Amino acid sequence: MTDVVLAAPVPPLGPHQLLVFLLQLALLLLLALALGQLAERLGMPAIVGELLTGVILGPSLLGNLAPGFTAWLFPSDSNQMHLLDAVGQVGVLLLVGVTGSHLDVSMLRRRGTSAVRVSLGGLIIPLALGIAAGTVLPASLMAGDTERWVFALFLGVAMCVSAIPVIAKTLTDMRLLHRDIGQLTLAAGTMDDAVGWFLLSIVSAAATAGVTAGKVSLSAAYLIGFVVLAVLIGRPLVGGAMRFAGRSSESGPTMAAAFVLVMFGAVATHSLGMEAVFGAFVVGILIGAPRAADQRKLAPLRTVVLSVLAPIFMATAGLRMDLSELRRPEIALAAVAVLALAVIGKFVGAYVGAKLSRLSNWEAVALGAGLNARGVIEVIVAMTGLRLGVLNTATYTIVVLVAIVTSLMAPPMLRWAMGRVTHNEEELVRLATHDAWAGRAVGAAVDR
Numbered sequence: 001m002t003d004v005v006l007a008a009p010v011p012p013l014g015p016h017q018l019l020v021f022l023l024q025l026a027l028l029l030l031l032a033l034a035l036g037q038l039a040e041r042l043g044m045p046a047i048v049g050e051l052l053t054g055v056i057l058g059p060s061l062l063g064n065l066a067p068g069f070t071a072w073l074f075p076s077d078s079n080q081m082h083l084l085d086a087v088g089q090v091g092v093l094l095l096v097g098v099t100g101s102h103l104d105v106s107m108l109r110r111r112g113t114s115a116v117r118v119s120l121g122g123l124i125i126p127l128a129l130g131i132a133a134g135t136v137l138p139a140s141l142m143a144g145d146t147e148r149w150v151f152a153l154f155l156g157v158a159m160c161v162s163a164i165p166v167i168a169k170t171l172t173d174m175r176l177l178h179r180d181i182g183q184l185t186l187a188a189g190t191m192d193d194a195v196g197w198f199l200l201s202i203v204s205a206a207a208t209a210g211v212t213a214g215k216v217s218l219s220a221a222y223l224i225g226f227v228v229l230a231v232l233i234g235r236p237l238v239g240g241a242m243r244f245a246g247r248s249s250e251s252g253p254t255m256a257a258a259f260v261l262v263m264f265g266a267v268a269t270h271s272l273g274m275e276a277v278f279g280a281f282v283v284g285i286l287i288g289a290p291r292a293a294d295q296r297k298l299a300p301l302r303t304v305v306l307s308v309l310a311p312i313f314m315a316t317a318g319l320r321m322d323l324s325e326l327r328r329p330e331i332a333l334a335a336v337a338v339l340a341l342a343v344i345g346k347f348v349g350a351y352v353g354a355k356l357s358r359l360s361n362w363e364a365v366a367l368g369a370g371l372n373a374r375g376v377i378e379v380i381v382a383m384t385g386l387r388l389g390v391l392n393t394a395t396y397t398i399v400v401l402v403a404i405v406t407s408l409m410a411p412p413m414l415r416w417a418m419g420r421v422t423h424n425e426e427e428l429v430r431l432a433t434h435d436a437w438a439g440r441a442v443g444a445a446v447d448r
Helices: 015-041 046-057 067-073 078-101 105-110 112-136 148-160 164-173 180-209 213-245 252-271 276-287 295-319 323-327 329-356 361-371 375-388 393-418 425-438
Strands: none
Touching (some): 015 067, 015 078, 015 295, 046 295, 046 393, 078 276, 078 295, 112 148, 112 180, 112 329, 148 180, 148 375, 148 393, 164 180, 180 213, 180 276, 180 361, 213 276, 252 295, 323 393, 329 393, 375 393
């Protein structure tokens, strides 16, 4: 009889490792929520405060003031940091899935032509400027042995994305969702996001598969095949699963089903050599499709993601920033150049698309301002580049700075431009409907 040697059970986390992990989570979430609330009170997006959490606790500030404590709280031990990264990855996949579930396909169909023009302008011009910048930036901004063309293409993708979560929240907070420009900004931004995930997966595949044309083509074929299968097979499967979970009077089964489906979508694209966030985004769109899920039962999941998991992810993203890198003149100049190209490229692209759609100058300015908010999507792209070894700490810091600055610039620019665009009758009807939903006095404080 053959003796069977059983593998020893995997030991649990050590007491010290667990202590540090729990303290990391508690401190990061506490400070992220506090700074996020402070940022909103000051009229800034919450993401600014959440990212500053990592800046304060990371090498940029606390690492210089109290290096011993920082080394204890955030040790260089990869196993310890991977615990925090795992929580952040789950958070970002769910955040992207929730974002996808808010995509209004019917709105895209209604405003298709104008949205396509604005979206293409806002994608192509900053993408081209980013690629051009990536070909001339100093080699010190490239990580390891990264190919120059991969670095340039990745920088182009980072500069051409928008951020639907930030745009949607900004438009809501400013009471602009009922405006035609608000709807068009959301539609064009949704297209930018979808194409951005597509491009990110292509560039990620190129970074991991090498420069072989056959491998890159195969990765692109996988990507297209995944989208086709998601539409033909995934849509009825996801819809059926969500409707089955929705039979329960409780929200728990619906939330659990959405969680599982988003994770399986991420697994599918990740196993094909693409970015996991793309699969999560596509499945999120399927979950948000009409008659797929009871959106009211998904509200608790959104609350947990937006109030707990997303702030933790943003804080961990800030931990990897090192603002001391900006003391080097070549890094500071590169940061200014990348920021200027990102802002100008997105603004000019959206403006040109708007003018081709025969919109007024102020409407075109408003679109350029709204679509300039990169926010969370830019941070996800930057984290992906850091994880793949395409970006180093200096370049990562520059890209995240672009996300912060553009998210800060968008609200005042949007408010200034929209103050010069009068309401039409359809917008006033929409405003009354939105105010009724929100429990406000109907039509209050509208400047015609």
